[in-house]
Amino acid sequence: MRDMLGREELISVEKALELLMKSSPFKTPAEINLPIEEAYGMILSRDAISSENLPGFSRSTVDGFAVNSSDTFGATETLPSYLTVKAEILMGQEPDYIIEKGEVAKVATGGMLPGGTDAVVMLEHTQQIDEKIVEILKPVAPGENVIQAGEDAQQGEHILKTGHRLRPQDIGALAGLGITVISVYEKPKVSIVSTGDEIVPAHQQLMPGQVRDINSYTLSGLISLAGGVPIRKGIFSDTYDVLRDIVVQSLRDSDMVLITGGSSVGTKDITAKVINDMGKPGVLFHGVSLKPGKPTIGGIIDSFPIFGLPGHPAAVTVSFEIFVKPVLEELSGLCRNKLDGDKNTVVAKIAKNISSSPGRQEHIAVALEERNGELWAVPILGKSGLITTLTKADGTFVIPLRKLGVLEGENVKVRLF
Amino acid sequence: MRDMLGREELISVEKALELLMKSSPFKTPAEINLPIEEAYGMILSRDAISSENLPGFSRSTVDGFAVNSSDTFGATETLPSYLTVKAEILMGQEPDYIIEKGEVAKVATGGMLPGGTDAVVMLEHTQQIDEKIVEILKPVAPGENVIQAGEDAQQGEHILKTGHRLRPQDIGALAGLGITVISVYEKPKVSIVSTGDEIVPAHQQLMPGQVRDINSYTLSGLISLAGGVPIRKGIFSDTYDVLRDIVVQSLRDSDMVLITGGSSVGTKDITAKVINDMGKPGVLFHGVSLKPGKPTIGGIIDSFPIFGLPGHPAAVTVSFEIFVKPVLEELSGLCRNKLDGDKNTVVAKIAKNISSSPGRQEHIAVALEERNGELWAVPILGKSGLITTLTKADGTFVIPLRKLGVLEGENVKVRLF
Numbered sequence: 001m002r003d004m005l006g007r008e009e010l011i012s013v014e015k016a017l018e019l020l021m022k023s024s025p026f027k028t029p030a031e032i033n034l035p036i037e038e039a040y041g042m043i044l045s046r047d048a049i050s051s052e053n054l055p056g057f058s059r060s061t062v063d064g065f066a067v068n069s070s071d072t073f074g075a076t077e078t079l080p081s082y083l084t085v086k087a088e089i090l091m092g093q094e095p096d097y098i099i100e101k102g103e104v105a106k107v108a109t110g111g112m113l114p115g116g117t118d119a120v121v122m123l124e125h126t127q128q129i130d131e132k133i134v135e136i137l138k139p140v141a142p143g144e145n146v147i148q149a150g151e152d153a154q155q156g157e158h159i160l161k162t163g164h165r166l167r168p169q170d171i172g173a174l175a176g177l178g179i180t181v182i183s184v185y186e187k188p189k190v191s192i193v194s195t196g197d198e199i200v201p202a203h204q205q206l207m208p209g210q211v212r213d214i215n216s217y218t219l220s221g222l223i224s225l226a227g228g229v230p231i232r233k234g235i236f237s238d239t240y241d242v243l244r245d246i247v248v249q250s251l252r253d254s255d256m257v258l259i260t261g262g263s264s265v266g267t268k269d270i271t272a273k274v275i276n277d278m279g280k281p282g283v284l285f286h287g288v289s290l291k292p293g294k295p296t297i298g299g300i301i302d303s304f305p306i307f308g309l310p311g312h313p314a315a316v317t318v319s320f321e322i323f324v325k326p327v328l329e330e331l332s333g334l335c336r337n338k339l340d341g342d343k344n345t346v347v348a349k350i351a352k353n354i355s356s357s358p359g360r361q362e363h364i365a366v367a368l369e370e371r372n373g374e375l376w377a378v379p380i381l382g383k384s385g386l387i388t389t390l391t392k393a394d395g396t397f398v399i400p401l402r403k404l405g406v407l408e409g410e411n412v413k414v415r416l417f
Numbered sequence: 418m419r420d421m422l423g424r425e426e427l428i429s430v431e432k433a434l435e436l437l438m439k440s441s442p443f444k445t446p447a448e449i450n451l452p453i454e455e456a457y458g459m460i461l462s463r464d465a466i467s468s469e470n471l472p473g474f475s476r477s478t479v480d481g482f483a484v485n486s487s488d489t490f491g492a493t494e495t496l497p498s499y500l501t502v503k504a505e506i507l508m509g510q511e512p513d514y515i516i517e518k519g520e521v522a523k524v525a526t527g528g529m530l531p532g533g534t535d536a537v538v539m540l541e542h543t544q545q546i547d548e549k550i551v552e553i554l555k556p557v558a559p560g561e562n563v564i565q566a567g568e569d570a571q572q573g574e575h576i577l578k579t580g581h582r583l584r585p586q587d588i589g590a591l592a593g594l595g596i597t598v599i600s601v602y603e604k605p606k607v608s609i610v611s612t613g614d615e616i617v618p619a620h621q622q623l624m625p626g627q628v629r630d631i632n633s634y635t636l637s638g639l640i641s642l643a644g645g646v647p648i649r650k651g652i653f654s655d656t657y658d659v660l661r662d663i664v665v666q667s668l669r670d671s672d673m674v675l676i677t678g679g680s681s682v683g684t685k686d687i688t689a690k691v692i693n694d695m696g697k698p699g700v701l702f703h704g705v706s707l708k709p710g711k712p713t714i715g716g717i718i719d720s721f722p723i724f725g726l727p728g729h730p731a732a733v734t735v736s737f738e739i740f741v742k743p744v745l746e747e748l749s750g751l752c753r754n755k756l757d758g759d760k761n762t763v764v765a766k767i768a769k770n771i772s773s774s775p776g777r778q779e780h781i782a783v784a785l786e787e788r789n790g791e792l793w794a795v796p797i798l799g800k801s802g803l804i805t806t807l808t809k810a811d812g813t814f815v816i817p818l819r820k821l822g823v824l825e826g827e828n829v830k831v832r833l834f
Contacts, residue, residue, distance in 0.1 A: 037649075052623075056625065057626060061800050061802040090614070091626070092613070092615030092624075093614075093626050094626045108683070109729075110802070151803065152805055160808060167834050168634070168637070168639045168734075169730065169807035169808060169834065170808050171635065171637075172804070173804045173805055175619035175630060176619075176730070176804040180619050196527070198508040198509030202591075202593075202596075202597050203595065203597045205595070206469075206473050207509075207511070208511035208529060209529040210509050211476075211527065211593070213592060216592075217454065217585070217588045217592040218588065220457075221585025221589075232454075311527060313586065313593070342792070343761060343763070346759045346760070346762075383564055385476065385478040385526075386568065387570070387589070390586035417586065
């Protein structure tokens with residue numbers, strides 16, 4: 001895909017993503033069994049199924065008195081029902097008596113209803129006259145303030161589905177169901193290969209012309225947040241053999257490779273050649289109508305995703321969010337939600353006019369400010385090669401392919417970091 | 418604060434939060450030095466300051482030709498400037514020559530500009546005739562496509578502030594500045610004490626009247642996500658001495674205590690008594706006009722925050738988000754952002770009428786659905802004692818204190834889990 005001058009032609013972000021996703025499903029992640037206390041954020045590889053009816057007994061949801069609801073009909077503050085307190089239900093114990101008509105049992109939240117009762121009157125709607133007599137000031141309907149046996153989960157019910165990422169309340173629910181070990185997918189391992197003869201390790205004093213390795217640190221954090229395990233392979237020179245060797249090694253010990261830096265045309269061409277030589281279909285796209293992030297390469301070596309990412313710190317973040325993250329989530333077994341794109345976004349007014357060239361999707365870094373109770377997005381117009389642009393930013397917004405810019409005061413949707 | 422019937426009077430959510438935050442600052446967290454690769458998500462305990470000018474040299478932001486910009490003035494596609502290619506700049510090396518008027522040097526993105534040049538013409542705006550001659554098709558202004566020495570960071574510049582939570586791009590920037598070890602606050606340790614004679618461990622088969630410990634698992638996950646380290650202390654009976662002993666132990670080995678379960682009035686009173694007996698100011702509030710979450714106790718033992726949380730799984734999550742999380746963030750040294758409340762929210766139309774009693778803030782769990790391109794929030798009206806209500810939900814929205822409900826189709830702001 002070269003134009004008449006021998007330059008790569010750019011494809012749109014949507015088309016590039018489509019090419020990647022067409023190659024899905026990628027390698028199925030391995031399945032492991034984990035104790036639930038180690039499974040926060042992991043993705044279920046099988047449905048979680050309840051092995052019992054829960055609760056196993058009808059239970060009060062309030063502090064009050066367990067009653068036969070018909071004994072309370074018509075009760076009011078001025079004309080209460082007077083009922084006999086037969087017992088107090090102890091927590092965690094099964095009442096071994098029956099409540100007859102005209103009787104009640106005192107019960108705390110979570111307590112088991114005794115036989116003969118079908119509802120609970122809240123403490124606030126009662127007044128206890130003495131140890132034996134209570135006034136009921138308000139009627140209750142059958143089932144009121146009660147969780148019925150089996151209401152929470154039925155035996156055999158699929159409580160959580162394969163592909164679901166486990167949130168705190170999901171782990172809590174599994175504990176409640178007595179499920180203490182769960183089958184999840186292993187997190188995909190992502191190799192990060194830094195390239196470029198000018199790149200030196202972060203701890204090193206700089207010689208003229210050198211820059212420190214930034215992207216492998218930024219990418220490590222982004223990979224972890226997206227549910228992967230980063231493997232920082234180190235810094236390698238931009239030659240075919242060196243790059244090929246480290247990709248071969250990465251294919252063996254990880255599930256995806258990101259090659260970063262080496263943003264010059266020559267290096268990109270070597271990266272593309274390595275990808276094409278190692279398996280099918282090879283390079284899917286090379287150059288995207290995206291700013292920053294244009295020199296992104298996406299490829300598949302057999303079912304193994306591999307990316308050549310831009311060298312600029314701001315560009316690498318944009319490329320990751322757009323291309324790497326969806327592939328990583330797919331690879332990790334996550335059942336992606338159509339609404340995920342709306343998560344972690346806010347709407348804000350843009351604080352100045354910004355023009356954009358048509359024919360490319362542009363991502364603008366912004367800092368958010370509150371002005372008179374309104375949220376404003378102030379563009380941070382640093383060059384994309386700057387390290388500190390993204391440290392000053394709270395997020396980014398997108399100017400679509402065919403739009404020529406945004407006007408001051410226009411609403412934009414900011415994706416927050 | 419009891420009414421005429423001896424019942425606790427409820428205070429508003431805002432008032433309760435104000436009482437808690439008035440007690441801040443809490444104990445200052447300990448400071449530790451960490452390698453940056455272990456500091457993702459940690460909170461800076463000191464400003465990060467650049468010890469050098471970055472970049473140390475003027476650098477190209479594109480692939481192209483480094484020029485003296487005055488040599489390109491007036492260049493067009495039809496009337497290009499013809500310039501002499503003197504050299505190609507190698508990455509990571511300092512050019513040891515000067516570019517004279519009429520000369521250029523080929524440079525890749527990130528390459529160092531040689532003496533005599535002040536701008537870079539993009540490859541796309543040139544055509545190389547042979548090894549020695551290049552046509553410049555478009556003029557450049559001085560400084561165009563160049564990051565100036567020191568443009569990214571000045572020596573002594575405060576790059577990131579104390580109280581900032583380190584994001585992936587921040588760790589990348591620190592690496593770029595050569596800062597590989599950083600001072601951060603230790604994560605606060607939060608003890609979770611489960612109480613209630615009916616509560617049994619998750620692995621246990623249930624006897625009639627018993628339920629498994631759910632809340633300690635849900636809370637562990639919420640604490641980790643909020644930047645704390647959970648310590649599950651175990652399940653304890655609801656007696657004064659037992660509760661007092663475990664609180665004494667927790668004061669020694671953690672920075673905050675959450676007592677969960679034991680939602681009956683009697684247990685809450687014991688919890689309140691323990692808090693009041695152990696230090697000043699003791700219980701700040703006991704019962705909040707909040708649904709679910711009413712029976713929440715908030716207190717301070719000297720500068721040590723302690724909470725009695727509701728027993729219901731849905732209620733415990735709401736209480737955590739409203740009361741525990743802000744205190745935990747304050748305790749962790751985080752410089753909280755006014756905009757944090759807008760993060761992770763979406764606006765959706767509510768799918769049915771919901772009425773709410775005035776005089777309490779109500780949190781409704783919802784599942785999100787897309788209908789004809791619009792986002793709808795479908796209320797999950799399970800009783801708050803149910804385990805599975807929150808596993809079916811994508812988030813919650815709030816009906817404020819003085820509102821009587823919401824009407825079908827009304828826009829609500831959903832806080833996503």
